[in-house]
Amino acid sequence: MKSGDVIQFSWKALSGYPTRTLLMILAMAIGVASVILLTALGEGARRFVTDEFTSLGTYLLIVLPGRSETTGGPPPLLGETPRDLTLEDALSLTRSSSIRRMAPITVGSAPVSWKHRDREVSVLGSTAELFEIRHLSMAQGRFIPTGDPSRGLAVCVMGYKLKKELFGNQSALGEWVRIGDRRFRVIGVLAKKGQSLGLDMGDVVVVPVASAQALFNTSALFRILLQANGREAIPKAKKAVLATIRERHEGEDDVTVITQDALLSTFDRILVAMTLSVAGIAAISLSVAGILIMNVMLIAVSQRTTEIGLLKAIGARGSHILALFLAESAILSLIGAGFGVILAFLGNWGLAHAFPRFPITAPIWALVAAVSVALLTGLVFGVLPARRAARLDPVQALSRR
Amino acid sequence: MIHLTDIERKFLVGDETVRALNNVNITVHQGEYVAIMGPSGSGKSTLLNIIGLLDRPNKGVYSLSDLDTTELTDDQQASVRRHKIGFVFQFFHLVPRLTSAENVELPMILAGVDPAERKSRVQAALSSLGLSNRTKHRPDQLSGGQRQRVAIARATIMQPDIILADEPTGNLDRTSGIEVIQILEDLHTKGITLIMVTHDPDLGKRASRRVQLVDGKISRDTGDS
Ligand SMILES: Nc1ncnc2c1ncn2[C@@H]1O[C@H](COP(=O)(O)OP(=O)(O)OP(=O)(O)O)[C@@H](O)[C@H]1O
Ligand SMILES: [Mg+2]
Numbered sequence: 001m002k003s004g005d006v007i008q009f010s011w012k013a014l015s016g017y018p019t020r021t022l023l024m025i026l027a028m029a030i031g032v033a034s035v036i037l038l039t040a041l042g043e044g045a046r047r048f049v050t051d052e053f054t055s056l057g058t059y060l061l062i063v064l065p066g067r068s069e070t071t072g073g074p075p076p077l078l079g080e081t082p083r084d085l086t087l088e089d090a091l092s093l094t095r096s097s098s099i100r101r102m103a104p105i106t107v108g109s110a111p112v113s114w115k116h117r118d119r120e121v122s123v124l125g126s127t128a129e130l131f132e133i134r135h136l137s138m139a140q141g142r143f144i145p146t147g148d149p150s151r152g153l154a155v156c157v158m159g160y161k162l163k164k165e166l167f168g169n170q171s172a173l174g175e176w177v178r179i180g181d182r183r184f185r186v187i188g189v190l191a192k193k194g195q196s197l198g199l200d201m202g203d204v205v206v207v208p209v210a211s212a213q214a215l216f217n218t219s220a221l222f223r224i225l226l227q228a229n230g231r232e233a234i235p236k237a238k239k240a241v242l243a244t245i246r247e248r249h250e251g252e253d254d255v256t257v258i259t260q261d262a263l264l265s266t267f268d269r270i271l272v273a274m275t276l277s278v279a280g281i282a283a284i285s286l287s288v289a290g291i292l293i294m295n296v297m298l299i300a301v302s303q304r305t306t307e308i309g310l311l312k313a314i315g316a317r318g319s320h321i322l323a324l325f326l327a328e329s330a331i332l333s334l335i336g337a338g339f340g341v342i343l344a345f346l347g348n349w350g351l352a353h354a355f356p357r358f359p360i361t362a363p364i365w366a367l368v369a370a371v372s373v374a375l376l377t378g379l380v381f382g383v384l385p386a387r388r389a390a391r392l393d394p395v396q397a398l399s400r401r
Numbered sequence: 402m403i404h405l406t407d408i409e410r411k412f413l414v415g416d417e418t419v420r421a422l423n424n425v426n427i428t429v430h431q432g433e434y435v436a437i438m439g440p441s442g443s444g445k446s447t448l449l450n451i452i453g454l455l456d457r458p459n460k461g462v463y464s465l466s467d468l469d470t471t472e473l474t475d476d477q478q479a480s481v482r483r484h485k486i487g488f489v490f491q492f493f494h495l496v497p498r499l500t501s502a503e504n505v506e507l508p509m510i511l512a513g514v515d516p517a518e519r520k521s522r523v524q525a526a527l528s529s530l531g532l533s534n535r536t537k538h539r540p541d542q543l544s545g546g547q548r549q550r551v552a553i554a555r556a557t558i559m560q561p562d563i564i565l566a567d568e569p570t571g572n573l574d575r576t577s578g579i580e581v582i583q584i585l586e587d588l589h590t591k592g593i594t595l596i597m598v599t600h601d602p603d604l605g606k607r608a609s610r611r612v613q614l615v616d617g618k619i620s621r622d623t624g625d626s
Contacts, residue, residue, distance in 0.1 A: 001510060001511050001512075001513055002510075002513055005510045005513075005516075009510065012498065012499065012503075013498070016498035306494055307494075307496050309494075310494040310496065311507070311511070312455070312479070312482075313453070313455055313482065313488045313494075314482065314483065314488065314507060314508045314511065314555065314556075315479050315480065315481075315482040315483025315484070315508060315511050315512070315559075316479060316483075316511050317475070317476045317479040317480075318475060318476070318479075319476070320511060394455045395450050395455050395456050398455075398490065398494060
C-alpha cells in the first residue's frame with residue numbers, strides 16, 4: 001500500500017464525517033494557539049523588562065552604602081554601622097581605568113516654589129555625567145555644567161512635569177526658584193522620558209551634588225552610579241570599586257555593588273521560568289485535545305467495524321489498518337496545529353495592536369515545539385484506537401450489520 | 402486445489418462448546434462450481450470463512466494450492482486473500498462514503514497497484530457489469546442488485562482464482578438475484594472456482610456440485626470423487 005494512498009484514504013474518511021472532524025481540529029487548534037500565544041506573552045514580558053533595564057543605562061554599576069548579605073564574609077562585629085559614602089569616595093573611583101563615567105547621587109525631598117506656586121518633589125543631587133549615564137535628554141536649556149563637583153552652583157534642571165506644574169506654558173529658563181531655603185536658577189528642562197525603575201524623571205529637580213548636600217546638610221551619598229568601559233569591563237570595575245573603597249574605609253567591605261547584568265540575568269531567569277511554566281499549563285490543553293482525538297477515534301473504530309472487517313477480507317494486513325487510522329489522527333492534529341498557528345498569529349496581531357508598547361512575538365522554538373507536540377499527541381493518542389482496529393477479528397466484524 | 406482434512410471449528414459460548422464444523426473433509430478442484438447448502442446454523446458460513454482464510458480451524462489441515470495455510474502468518478494469509486480470493490457477501494459490505502469506482506479500487510490500493518492502471522481497470526470492470534454510468538454513485542444511491550454487482554467487481558478486480566459467495570442473493574429480489582447469479586456463473590465459465598452458500602434449492606441445482614451440511618458435518622456431496 002502506497003503512503004499517498006494511505007493519506008488519501010484517511011482524508012476521505014475524515015471528510016466523510018465533517019462535524020466530528022471540525023470539532024477535533026478546533027480542539028487541537030485551540031491547544032496549539034494557546035501554547036504559542038502564552039509563550040509569546042511570556043517572551044514579551046521578558047523583552048519588556050530587558051528593554052526597561054537597558055534604558056536605565058548601559059554597563060551600569062550601582063554602589064550602595066552598607067554590605068548586603070549576598071556578598072558573603074563574616075557578619076559585622078559589635079553591630080557596627082556602615083560608613084557613609086562620601087563625595088571623596090566617589091571621586092576616587094574615577095581613577096580606575098575600567099570606569100568611564102561616574103555620577104554621585106544624593107536624594108532628598110524638599111518644597112520647590114516659584115512665585116506663589118509650591119510643590120514637594122524629589123531633589124536629585126548629581127553631576128554632569130548623570131546625563132550620559134542615565135541616557136537623559138533635554139527639552140530646553142542644558143544640564144548641570146561640568147566642573148568641580150565639590151562646588152555647589154545655584155543652578156537646577158527640572159523634570160518636564162514639574163516644570164509644567166510650576167510654570168505652565170511660560171518659559172522657565174533663567175527663572176529663580178526656591179528649593180528648601182535656597183534659591184536656584186533654572187538652566188534646563190528634561191525631555192519626557194517615561195518611568196525608569198521607580199523614579200519618575202518627570203517629577204524631579206536636579207541640582208549639583210554639593211548644593212544638594214548643603215541643602216540637606218549631609219555629606220553622605222545615597223548611591224554612586226558608574227558606567228564601565230564596556231561589557232567585559234564590568235567585573236573589573238566592580239573589583240576596582242570594592243578595592244578602592246576598602247582601602248579608603250580602613251579595610252572594611254562596607255559597600256554593595258549591584259551590576260546591571262546581574263540584575264538583568266536574575267530577572268531573565270525568572271521570566272524564562274515563568275514563560276516555560278505558562279507554556280506547560282497551555283500544553284495541558286493540548287493533551288486534552290489528544291484525549292478528545294482518542295475518544296473520537298475509538299468511536300470511529302466501532303462505527304466502522306464492518307469497514308475494517310471488509311478491508312481485512314479483501315487482503316488488508318493489520319499494519320495497513322494501523323497505518324490508516326494513525327494517518328487519520330496525524331492529519332487531524334497537523335491540520336489542527338496549522339489552524340492553531342494561524343489563530344495564534346491573529347491573536348498576536350490583535351494583542352500587538354491593543355498594547356503597542358508591549359513587545360509580543362512568538363519565539364520560533366515555541367512554534368516548532370507546539371506543532372511537534374500536537375503531532376506527537378495525535379499519534380500517541382491515536383495508537384490505542386488504531387491498534388484496536390488492527391486487531392479486530394474480520395469474521396465477527398463482518399457478521400455485525 | 403482446495404484440500405480440507407479433518408477440519409474442526411469450535412466456539413466457546415458461555416461454558417458450552419459449539420462445534421460449528423466437525424471433522425470436515427472436502428477437496429475442490431480449480432474451476433469447480435460448488436453450492437454449499439444446509440439448514441441455518443449448520444456451519445456453512447464458518448466453512449466458507451475458513452476456506453477464505455478469514456478464520457482458522459481449531460484442528461485439521463487446510464492446504465490451498467499445495468500450501469499448508471495453517472503455517473502461514475496473518476500477513477501471509479492477508480496476501481493470499483488479496484491475490485487469490487474474492488469475497489461476495491449477503492450484505493454487500495460496500496464502504497458507504499466511497500463511490501462505486503472507489504470501492505472497486507480498494508483491493509488494488511491495498512496491493513499497491515499504480516493509480517493510472519487502477520483507474521482503467523476499474524472502468525473496465527464496472528462497464529463489463531453494466532455499471533459504466535454508476536461509477537460516481539455512492540452505495541446509498543444504488544439499488545440492491547447494483548450494489549451486489551459493484552461488490553462482484555471489487556471481488557474480481559485482482560483476478561482471483563476463487564470466488565467465495567455467502568448467500569449473494571439473500572438480500573435481493575428474484576430478478577436481480579438471477580442477474581447476480583448469472584454474472585457469477587459467467588466468471589465460473591471463464592475458469593474461476595466458484596463456491597457459493599445458498600438456502601435456495603433452485604439456485605443449488607444450477608451448481609455442478611452440491612455439498613450438504615448438517616450440524617457441522619458434510620451429510621451429502623454430489624461431486625465427491
Ligand atoms: N463467533 C461465534 N461465536 C459463537 N458461536 C458461533 C460463532 N460463529 C458461529 N457460531 C455458531 O456456529 C454455528 C454455525 O454458524 P454459521 O454461521 O456457520 O451457520 P450458517 O450455516 O452460516 O447459518 P445461516 O444459514 O443462518 O447463516 C452456529 O451454531 C453458530 O451459532
Ligand atoms: Mg451463514
